[in-house]
Amino acid sequence: MKSLLVEKAWKGEAQQRVRSKQKAEHELDIAMVKKIGSRLGGSLEAYSRVLWDAAVPLTPMGSDPQAVIDQWLHAVAYGFECFGGTDPALRHSILNALAKAGLRATQPLLRNLLLEVAAIPSPAAHKFSFIDLFAGIGGMRLGFQAEGGRCVFSSEWDSAAQQTYRKNHGELPFGDITRMHPSSIPEHDVLLAGFPCQPFSHAGKKLGIEDTRGTLFYDIAQILKSKRPKFALLENVRGLISHQGGDTLRVILQTLTDIGYECNIPRECIILGSSRVIQDAAKRMVLRSNDFGVPQKRQRIYILLWQEGLIGKFDYPRPMQAPTRVGSILDPNPDPRLRLSDRLWAGHQRRKRDNELAGKGFGFGLVTPDSDCANTLSARYYKDGSEILVLDEVGLNPRKLSPREAARLQGFPDRFEVHSSAVQAYKQFGNSVSVPVIEALARQVAANLASIKRRGEPGRRSAGSKRGLAKLGSRTARLS
Numbered sequence: 001m002k003s004l005l006v007e008k009a010w011k012g013e014a015q016q017r018v019r020s021k022q023k024a025e026h027e028l029d030i031a032m033v034k035k036i037g038s039r040l041g042g043s044l045e046a047y048s049r050v051l052w053d054a055a056v057p058l059t060p061m062g063s064d065p066q067a068v069i070d071q072w073l074h075a076v077a078y079g080f081e082c083f084g085g086t087d088p089a090l091r092h093s094i095l096n097a098l099a100k101a102g103l104r105a106t107q108p109l110l111r112n113l114l115l116e117v118a119a120i121p122s123p124a125a126h127k128f129s130f131i132d133l134f135a136g137i138g139g140m141r142l143g144f145q146a147e148g149g150r151c152v153f154s155s156e157w158d159s160a161a162q163q164t165y166r167k168n169h170g171e172l173p174f175g176d177i178t179r180m181h182p183s184s185i186p187e188h189d190v191l192l193a194g195f196p197c198q199p200f201s202h203a204g205k206k207l208g209i210e211d212t213r214g215t216l217f218y219d220i221a222q223i224l225k226s227k228r229p230k231f232a233l234l235e236n237v238r239g240l241i242s243h244q245g246g247d248t249l250r251v252i253l254q255t256l257t258d259i260g261y262e263c264n265i266p267r268e269c270i271i272l273g274s275s276r277v278i279q280d281a282a283k284r285m286v287l288r289s290n291d292f293g294v295p296q297k298r299q300r301i302y303i304l305l306w307q308e309g310l311i312g313k314f315d316y317p318r319p320m321q322a323p324t325r326v327g328s329i330l331d332p333n334p335d336p337r338l339r340l341s342d343r344l345w346a347g348h349q350r351r352k353r354d355n356e357l358a359g360k361g362f363g364f365g366l367v368t369p370d371s372d373c374a375n376t377l378s379a380r381y382y383k384d385g386s387e388i389l390v391l392d393e394v395g396l397n398p399r400k401l402s403p404r405e406a407a408r409l410q411g412f413p414d415r416f417e418v419h420s421s422a423v424q425a426y427k428q429f430g431n432s433v434s435v436p437v438i439e440a441l442a443r444q445v446a447a448n449l450a451s452i453k454r455r456g457e458p459g460r461r462s463a464g465s466k467r468g469l470a471k472l473g474s475r476t477a478r479l480s
């Protein structure tokens with residue numbers, strides 16, 4: 001018994017020694033990289049310089065080689081597919097290039113370095129992977145990361161949004177998605193896209209996916225067709241439902257059905273139903289931000305899709321039933337420069353009176369700290385802020401929100417780094433999503449992925465082009 005205890009203690013000590021040796025080596029690695037890095041102008045800079053030449057030929061038109069490098073470093077650090085292909089030779093040549101330059105690329109070392117450039121780093125462990133398209137500043141990414149997702153690829157072409165994205169997530173997104181070959185995008189479980197709403201010029205000609213050519217939706221559909229992720233979340237303005245009398249939505253849903261994806265609107269309804277029936281069903285995919293803890297009236301449609309046959313129906317998250325209050329996002333000591341001048345305030349009031357007399361809508365939206373929620377924050381809030389004015393001091397004019405308050409109104413955490421230009425910051429938060437809404441959706445997606453995993457991974461399904469129509473071939477009655 002005694003010898004057993006001695007052996008156990010000895011083993012424990014030995015393990016402890018190995019652990020401290022590994023820790024010391026790791027610290028030495030970091031010190032060495034920092035030394036090389038400081039010579040080359042920053043630790044990650046050192047890695048980027050070494051990888052630059054290899055990244056240039058693989059960089060798609062409209063993207064920066066730094067996007068390729070950042071993706072590679074994340075892929076090596078967290079063990080997922082490197083941009084440019086599944087061939088293991090690519091990963092080897094990246095590691096060899098670094099080794100030749102005297103730069104080590106162990107996972108703990110790289111993760112540590114990546115922390116340097118990310119205010120909100122990737123989580124250490126993950127349960128599923130996703131890609132972040134039309135990424136803006138990564139609001140959707142934050143929601144899916146919070147539920148165990150790992151981002152393996154991002155794309156956003158606006159350079160100011162790219163800067164904010166890199167500061168916060170540690171990677172420069174790829175640029176124009178229309179210049180990307182779908183097959184070059186890494187495998188993923190979930191595709192995220194908050195894409196701009198555009199009309200389809202061929203809509204109604206029944207060309208299938210070709211109806212959507214020349215729009216950004218076409219590029220999303222091509223990626224879905226090529227990579228077959230299990231789920232996709234498409235976010236858009238509520239107005240998508242009525243855009244072009246419902247034609248835009250109908251073409252989007254028909255295209256997705258053609259390529260083998262389903263959503264909560266039944267296949268029969270999408271294929272045979274009138275625009276009105278589809279529109280009514282789509283209204284159930286609209287969520288309001290103030291139902292998820294942020295004091296903002298924002299309403300958006302969230303089209304949640306899954307590979308045909310993967311699940312029966314998606315349970316959209318239920319409202320939290322918790323009261324919201326504008327005061328919860330306000331600074332106690334706001335910058336006095338946010339307050340409207342007498343002239344500007346008089347102009348707002350005059351326009352509102354004129355509008356009311358002409359029977360038009362209101363000119364501005366006034367809230368107090370006790371209001372339950374504010375109007376929707378728009379990307380043009382920098383103009384005059386008139387959609388949300390805060391009356392927080394008796395006897396003083398109302399004021400605009402600060403960029404930080406705009407961030408909180410969208411549910412971004414305070415450690416999120418805001419762009420240094422207020423104009424860009426308002427634009428970026430106005431264009432973004434309410435993070436808690438995305439988190440609630442991500443929770444449901446993660447739960448579905450976990451139960452799919454428990455019952456065994458399905459094989460990759462082929463696109464079910466026109467399958468729905470064939471199945472319904474005998475059915476000619478038009479649903480209305």
Ligand SMILES: C[S@@+](CC[C@H](N)C(=O)[O-])C[C@H]1O[C@@H](n2cnc3c(N)ncnc32)[C@H](O)[C@@H]1O
Nearest residue numbers: 134135136137139140156157158176177194432
């Ligand atoms: C509505 S915003 C999405 C914001 C994002 N969901 C977020 O959380 O910040 C749409 C974004 O798509 C970007 N975009 C538009 N066309 C693009 C393209 N061809 N390639 C890449 N990004 C594009 C815009 O710059 C804009 O930031």
